[in-house]
Structures are given as C-alpha cells and as structure tokens.
Amino acid sequence: MPLAARASSDMLKTHRRVLLLQGPMGHFFNRLRQWLTQHGATVFKINFNGGDRWFHRGPNTVDYTGTLGDFDDWLIVYVATHRIDAVVCFGDCREYHRIGRRVAKEHGLPFYVFEEGYVRRPDYITLELDGANGYSSLACDAVALPHAGDEPRVRPAPRQPTGYRFRRMAWAAMTYYGAGLIWRHRFPHYRHHKEFSPFPEIVCWVRSALRKQWFRVREAALRRFVSRDIAGRYFLVPLQVFNDSQIRHHSPFEDVRDFIEDVIVSFARHAPRETHLVIKHHPMDRGHRDYRRWIASLTRTHGLSGRIHYLHDAHVPSLITKSRGVVTINSTTGLSALNHGCPVYVAGRAFFDLPGLTSQMPLAVFWRSPAPVDRQRVSQLKTYLLSMTQHNGSFYGDSPWMRAQDAHTSIINTVPGAGDYGHSRSSISASGEQVS
Template identity: 50%
Template sequence: MTYPLDLPAPVPLMLRRLLQHRRPLLLQGPMGPFFARLAAWLEQQGAKPYKVNFNGGDQWFYRRARTYAYRGRHEDLDAWLASFVVLHRIDALVLFGQHRPVHELARAVAARLSLPVFVFEEGYLRPDYITLEEGGVNGLSSVPKSAEALRFMPDEPPASRPQPVAASFARMAWYATCYSVAMWVARPVFAHHVYHRPLHPLTQALAWLRGGWRKLWHGWTQRDVWARLCAQERHKRYFVLPLQVHNDSQMQHYSPYPSVEAVIDEVMASFARHAPADEWLVIKHHPMDRAYRCYARHIAQRQRQWGLQDRVLYVHDVHLPTLLRHARGVVTVNSTVGLQALYHKVPVLTLGACFYAIDGLVHAGPLARFWREPGRVDEALYQRLRHYLLRTNQINGSFYGRLPGLPQGPVAVPDTEEATQWPSVISQPVPLEAAEGGGAPGWRALPMQVVASPQIGATVAEAPARASARASARQ
C-alpha cells in the first residue's frame, strides 16, 4: 500500500488513516487509561469507538459507552469476534501488543474479513513519541526496507520540535499495580482469559520492590563507572550491547536467539576473539527488566571463560545518550536503542530482524568484522528515515504522560481513493441503531444471519455450530 507523503499533516499519517474509519474496535491497550483517552479523542473527531475488555484490568481502566466484556473461552473467541465485527459494522481494529494471544487471533480474524489493524507500540523515536502503524509494528512494520525507497521519497523535516510528554516511571508503576490487582480480583468473572505473561499482584509488588532495591544498590556500587566511561582516553574506545527485556516480543518473534543469555554469550565470545585488545564492551541492562532479571553472575562466568575481566563492564542506570555519544559502535538484536545510536552518529550492527536494518544504514556484518571496522553512519540516509517516521507513524505523546500529538480541534482527513484500499467483505445490512445496544456476554447474544458476503458467510454463520461442537467435546 502506498500513502501520499506530501500532504501537510497536523498529525502523523497513520493517525489520519485511523480517522478514516468511523467504527473502530479497541482491544487491549497499554496498562492504564491510554485507550480511554484515545476513545474520547476519537469521539471528538466524530468516530464511534467500540471496546472489548478481556480481564479486570481492562475493565478498571476502560468503562466508557459501547464497551463489551468477553468472558468466554479463548478457543471460542475467533467465532465471537467475527460475529461481533459483523453485527456492529466494525471497520478497523486497534490494539497494543500485536503478539498477545488475543491479538494474534484477532489479527487472523481481521485478515479473513479484510479489516485494517492499527497497532500501537512504544515510540521508535524516544522519549517523546509513541508509535502507530497499520498492519503491524517492529518486525511487521511497513517502513521502507531499502535505501533506494527512502531516497526516492520526499524529505520533509518536522516543522517543530516535540513537546515534552512528562512521562513518569512512578505513574507507570502505579498503573501496573492497579491493573494487576483488578485483574486478580476479577478472575472469577474472566475465568478463561489467557494473558501474555504472569501478573499476580503479590509477585508483581515483590518484583517492583526488588527492582527499587537493585536501583539503589547499583547506583551505589557503580558510582565510579561513569567517570571511567567518560574519561578522555575511553572516548570512542568501547562498544555497547544494550540488553532487551527478557520476554520482549521482539526477542521472542524476531530474534534467532532463545534467550538474552544466548545473545550475551555470542557477543562476548566474538568480542574476545576479534575485538582490538584495548577496546571495552559495555553491557547495559534494560531498566524495565531490573525487577525480573540480573545477568551479573552469567556475565562474570563468561568473563573468566574468555579472559575478559578487565574489558567487559555490566552497567545499569547510566545516561544512555551520553553513553552512546562516547561509544565506538552498538551491537543490538533489534532494540530501538539502535536508532538512538544512529542519531548520535554511532555505527550499529543488528543481530535480529529489525525494521531499520537497511543496507547502507546499519553495518552489514559479520560481527567479527564490526569490532575492527564499524564504519561510519550515513547521516543523510538516517535523517530521511527519521523524517519518514515522524510524518507517518510517530505521535508526540506517552502512554503514561501527556498526549500533545492528539490535537483538540478537528483533524483534516484526506478525501482520496486511499480510503478504499481496504475492501471489506462485510456487508452492512444492520441498521446503525441496532448496533448500539448493551454489552454482549458471549457469542450466543450475537445474531448470525447478518452476513451476506459469501466470503465470510460460512465463517460467521457456522460459528454457533462450531462453538457448540467445542462445548460438547469439553463435556
């Protein structure tokens, strides 16, 4: 799909694309009130957003009109969601976390029904942005994957700098606590929900306490590390390996490594064999994984194995931009830290599938060569990529702070043939008023005879029989 990139855009193109759909269905969002705020903004723009809640945490943060609770089994969600989409004339899905179990299934339903899927994600450009893409993010991103494509597009720098978003770690922790408690309390109501990770409130509280203690401990024990890294003799004399969260979907779906430990092992072994003897390797822990993982023992074992006791540093809460400015290069699986490194003109090598792994922008490899010949960053190409991201999929805002990228006034949506790029196979015989009823407890409350299209008629019309068959099999 191609987009008109030369239109003047008060908001990014993907957000204007979302506004072309008047009856979007919101599924799970980030922990907190972001989806409720988004729905309020969509209503101001004339849309009628719907929402499906899957657990008590969803319910706690989203209690607006046109909200439905799905309490059925995960294996029945396919038929339920297909019928819901048809009955309520849904014309787009909106979600956060494309690989969550409910969203994997929802994206498959959307593909069958030719519905666009809009996916939110943390910002590709940090810290003042969040990401919205159509079709998928990260490994499923629609960002051009070639230097030629980027150079062919108009290069339009942003008209102004982003406004501060006042994101707060304490606010995010509070949202996570409220979400996990509400999810736990409402377990009897949502007994069959399949969440993408454990979220017991007690274990989460203990984890956050452990994370707080580790932050204080590392701040004290590593108080002299910063002076060593910023010393003049160390400038451009070390490489950085930024670790990713252990259960990051980027690591699980777009990485050749089974674990973070496997990444550490390969990078340290290669560094020991091929890096100049006077270079250092700085391994930076991810701040969001502080409460759940510590790799100090594992790294110490590999230091002894490879004779790297004096050449590898394992650091925690250091100022990332400053760390990058002094680095000679960055090795990452597919973290957006790579984009930050490119911004600071630091060469990058990616080890996994990554949307910004563009020939001519990142090092082509192999890793053994990168240690000795990291090369230089093509600044003009990076700026083209950055400008493309800003005008297409980066929204000035935070899931846990301010949202200046959602303007209060009406947003002009381009009236072009692009609006028909998604030819939905759903027929629309249901009167608008008929779709404005109350919550639907399960698929049985949804009529199945509203579908006229032969492409999905069988899918939805046979849903009661297929769900009844599953129920019989469970008895």
Template identity: 45%
Template sequence: MSVAVFLQGPHGPFFAKLAKRLSQQGITTHKISFNGGDRYFAWADFLVDFTGSEGDWASFFKSYLLKHDVEAVFVYGDCRRYHSQARVVCESLGVAFGVFEEGYLRPDFVTLEWGGVNAFSQMDWTRDAIEKYESDLRKPCAPPVGQTFWHRASYAMGYYTAMRLARSEFPAYHHHRHRDWKAEGICWLRSFVRKGLYKITERNLTSKLTREFSKRFFLFPLQTRDDFQLREHSDLLSIENAIDRVLKSFAKNAPDDAVIVLKHHPMDRGFCHYQKLIDSLEVRYSIQGRVVYCHDLHLPTLLDHARGVVTINSTVGISALLHKVPTKVLGRALYDISGLTHQGTLSSFWVEPESVDVAFFRRFHTYLYEQTQLDGSFSKAVGATIEGVVKRIESAAEGSLQAKLSITSENSAS
C-alpha cells in the same frame, strides 16, 4: 470511520481517554476486555468481556466485527496472543488494524502504524523508498514528557491487582507475561530500590567510561526479558543466549584494547539480573576486566563515547545511528538497512564496523518520524498524544477517500 473497537492497550487510561475522544467525534467505540485489568481501565460506548477460550477468540471476534460493521481496530502491540489472531481476522475482512507501540524514537514519542509494527510494519523500508520520500516538514510540537516511572509503576500494579481480583470471571484467559499480580508488584518495588542503589554504586562509572575507555568500548543494550522483539523478531532463544553469543564473539574477534558494556534495560530493573551469568562468561571466554555491566547510566552520553553498538533489534539502535555510532543488528529490525547498519557478520563488526551514512540517516529519520511517530506518551500528559492520533486517523480516512475517488475515476475513463 464510524465504528472502532479497542482491544488491549498500554497499562493505564490511555485507550479509555482515546475512546472518549473518538466518541466525541461521533465515532461509536467498543472495548473488548480479556481480564479484570483491561476492564479496570476501560471506557467506550459499549463494553464487552470476552470470557471464552483462546481457541474461540478468532471466530468470536470475526462475528463481532461483522455484526457491528466495525471499520477500525486498535491494539497495543501486535504480537500478543489475542492480537495476533485479531490482525489476521482484520486482514481477511479489510478492517483497518491500528497498532500502537512504544516510540521508535525515544523519549517523547509513541508509535502508531496501520497493519503492524517493527518487523511486521507494512511500510516500505527499502532505501529507494526512503530516498524518494517527500517530507511534509512536520516538527515535534509537544513539550518533553519527562520521567514516567511512577506513572508506569502505579498503572501496572493497578492493572495486575484488578486482573487478580477478577480472575474467576475470566477463567480461560492467558496473559502474554508469565507473572501474577504479586510477582509484578514485588518486581516494581524491587525496581524502585535498585534504582536508588545504582545511583550510588554507579556514580563514578560514567566518568570512567567516557575518559578511560572513550571510543574503546562497544555498547550492548539489553532488551526486556519478555520483549516480543526478541521472541518474534529474532532467532535468539533468550537474553541469556544473546549475552553468551555476543561475549563469545567479542572475546574471539575484538581488539585486545576493546571493552564491552552491557546496559540493563530500565523496565527490567526489578525483574531480572545477569551479573552471575556475565561473571561466569568472563571466565569462560578469558575476558576478565574487559566487560562492564551497568544499569542506569545516561544513554546519550554513552553513545557519544561508544566505538560501536550491538543490539538485538532495540530502538536504541536508532538512537545509536542518530549519534553516528556504527551499529550491528542481531535480529530483524526495520532500520537494518544498507547505509545505516553494519551488513557484515558480527565477527567482522568488532574489527571493521561499517560507518553510518549520515545524509541517508537524516532522510530515514524524517521518514520514520512523519510516517509512524506521534508526539507524547501513553502514561503522562496524554492529551497531545490523543490529538495526534485523531489527526492520524483523519489523515488515513482522507487517504482512503482519495484512493476510492482515484479508482472511480479510472473505472469511468475505461
């Protein structure tokens, strides 16, 4: 690889530091910014602002890649407006499309795949491919990342403030989230307040769930309101729609002694709240006293005592499998495979959930980790993460060379 382009990255300087590292390797780096927040955190050998309309983006991007002989493009998330179009352009030109995302395995890992992530992953996720995979015996090498809340919060507020201040310079920009900088800042402050509040109000809830309701409760971890996993990789209309569907099915089919626990997503803590909706649905479906709505309880502890997990397509599903907890996926997830998740209907899951094939899950976990995960974080102590990216790029380059040599050899033999 000699030329790489960066589009939108995670909030913060991760893409800038990665671009600088690649530049030190002799790779010419370009950064295309779509708003002031992108530009605020940007670094590359060449910095470019795209100020045109969304309709002009694909043709601009294609021309840019051809003009600069670009060999790889890196993005954070493959479902954003501009990234979706970029993926199509890269496919048409044969340009490598590297997609970063939060780790399939959490915490302490990030995802990097070529071509797409989640349900757009280009890897073979069939049981046959996973069982045939030969491990490279790679072991996690970076120390635990720890809490990243304040890093994420400060980067997000800096990003949205810069985006607001430079709004006149990017008049046609459409953001993938429908909040302005003031709303974003208020929500992060509210999240901080609620985090402290829930530490007090929920202090005895874990004990109650693990003692009184152990192996009697089903866990439904909610995803963020604007999660592309919900918007692109499921047929559900919204989180509210998902809550309604799950509680209705639970009320109709679950054993009378069962309880359902809905856990709010920590990144959505300050942005939305579902208590009123859940209260009304409890009454509508006559399940008062059988529904628990919580926020910041320790997830591994809950999984150790859960009877089953229902998820749209969250990576919590993988954590549940790690804890050998039967899991039902409502959307489209790469781990929704026979032997791992419940393949029957949601109504049957409450009564007779399919167990996890532990031996197969170990193979799946190894396959997932070695092929898609990098040790580290986007927002804290990112050095190890960046070194992992460099090694992944070098490995991909070697694979490309081997493929070319193989083709040359076959042509010569013929």
C-alpha cells in the same frame, strides 16, 4: 507493503466503526475512544481480563470470557456482526492481538498498532498501520524509505511536553493487576503475556529501587573507567527486558542470556585485542534479572578478563557517543545510536535495520570494521517517523497530538492527566449481560 503516504492518525480518524482490542494499562484507550467519537466514529471495545474491565465499561464494550483457541472464530463473527472497518490494539505481539491481526488481514481490514515511542520518549508514542517494530512497514519494505533529495511528505509539528509521570503508570499498573485478580473468576481462560499479578510487580519495584541505590555507589568507579580510560575503545551492548516480546517474536534468541553469550563468543574470536565490551542492563529489568554471574562465567571461559564490563545505571547517550559501535537485538537504543552517528549492528529484526543505516555485514566483520552511518539517511528516517508514525503524546500523560488533529475541539483537557480517571459504568458481556 508500501509505506504510508499519510500520518497514521489521519488515516485512523477516517474510519466509522472502529474496534479496540487491548490497550495500555490505564485510561488511554478511553481518551482514544473519545477522540474517535468526536471524529464521527462508533467505537467498540473488547475486554479480556478484569483490568481491562475496570478501565473500560463504556458503550459497545464486551467482555470476552472464552478461550484463546476460540477467539479466532468468535472475533470473525463479532467483526461481521458489528460491521467493523478498522481494528486497533496496543502491542501486536500479544497472542490475542496476533489473532486480531490475522483476522483483520484475512478480511481486508486496516490494523492499527500503538506502541511506545521510537524516538524522544516519553513525549512520543507510536501508531502504525499494519504493525509496529518488527512488523512495521519499514521492516517489511527496506528500500521504500524516501531517497536523498526527497521532500518530507508532512512536516513534523513542534514537540510539546506531555506531563508524563511514573507514579501515574504505577497507579494504573497496580489498579489493573488488582482488578484482574478480583475478577479472575469472570475470565477463567485468560492468558496474559507475562505474570498477571500485582504482588510480583511490587516486589520487583522495591528490589529495583534498592538495587538502583546500591549500583549507583558500587559502580561509580566503573562508570569513570568506562568514560575516561576506554573511551573510543569499547563497543556498547544495551540489553532489553527479559520478557520483551520483540526478542521472542523478532529475533533468533529465546532469552537475553542467549544473546549475551553469542555476543561475547563473537567478541572473543573476532574483536581487536585493544577493544572492550560494555554491557548495559535495562533499567526496567533491574528488579527482575541480574546477569553478573552469567557474564563473569563467560568472561572467564573465553579469556576476556578486564575487557568485559557490566553496568546497571549510566547515561546511555554518553555511553553511545564514546563507543565504537552499538550491538543490539532490536532495541530502539539502536535508533538513538544512529541519531548520534554511531555504527549499529542489529542481531534481530528491527524496522531501522536498513541499508545505509545499520551494518549489513556479519558481527565478526562489525567488530573490526563498523559500517559508517549515513547521516542524511538517518535524517530521512527520522523525518518519516515523526511525520507518519510518531505522535506527540503519552499513555500516562497528555496527548497534544489529539488536540493538534482538531484545533476546534477540546475533548482532551490541557492539564496533563486531567479527565483521565473517570469512566462509564455500563457495557455488555460476551453473553449479552449488562455490566454495572
């Protein structure tokens, strides 16, 4: 599919009857509804669980209480009945959204996907037409990126702070899961993309906080060793969250452990003996998983004692700049590495895995001859992303991109988060029942 010639938000605001599927936890889709309405659209919203219902009870809102298997046919009727001309979701790998994407495609409807920002987090979010990450137009049409000498189609606007706060995200998550628990009887067939309960999340957050302090002390010497003693002689492997949908849907791996094993086996067989491997744990996975025993076992099995180093907390940009290269499944850390001029090997499917950017050779070759990065090509990619798909805003903060789209409106308060916590109280259920 061709790359967008206009910013995705410019295209989205041209539609008149927009359907919102599941959004990020919290009120972001309420702000989006307000913004679309300001631009003349009639906005419809489908709730799939109690968390959705708590945050979204405005006009033209419906609770879907049927099964996942019936959603396809139900959605086809809903789209036709309400004359929907565009569909929007957050995260296109969720099962309901995969169905939504298929229905939209079959009926010739534009399908827009919000995701976490590809660049400059937490001050940017992603909005792409047709799909994000592995479904991105870039991933589907690798040669379509503007070539050297091409002028950017739109100049990126200056970045503004968004006032992102972790506590705002935590509040939204606890409220969302709590409402899901309270209203679970109303959505008996709902299937979440991960465990749907506030209690495991609370346990993991507490465990993560404790582990962070523990590893800060325990790994101090290891951080110094990596930074001073093996700088320039190691490859960095940034891990992803264990339940990352990008692993399940856009890679050959069933689990992060499979990826770790493949990388260590390849490193043992093909990497120069003077090189080391630094495996960096994902900070959002700190409370869920710990791979120390698994890595230690693989290290012994393959005779790599002293050459494999496992870190939980460290400054990633510093790790990148002192490494020989980065090996990732499809994490956007790979994009950050390219921005630093660091060679990257992608083991899965990623929108930035393009000729001239990442290594297109087997991993066995990458260990010995990391492909150099074409800085001009990286600049072209970054300009394209910031112009077309990256929007200066936060799901849990302010959204300057909405104001920039229409300087004559004031639909979003300039105080970060202000106005985010109110919502309307009426809607209809799938059976036509009013919600109050």
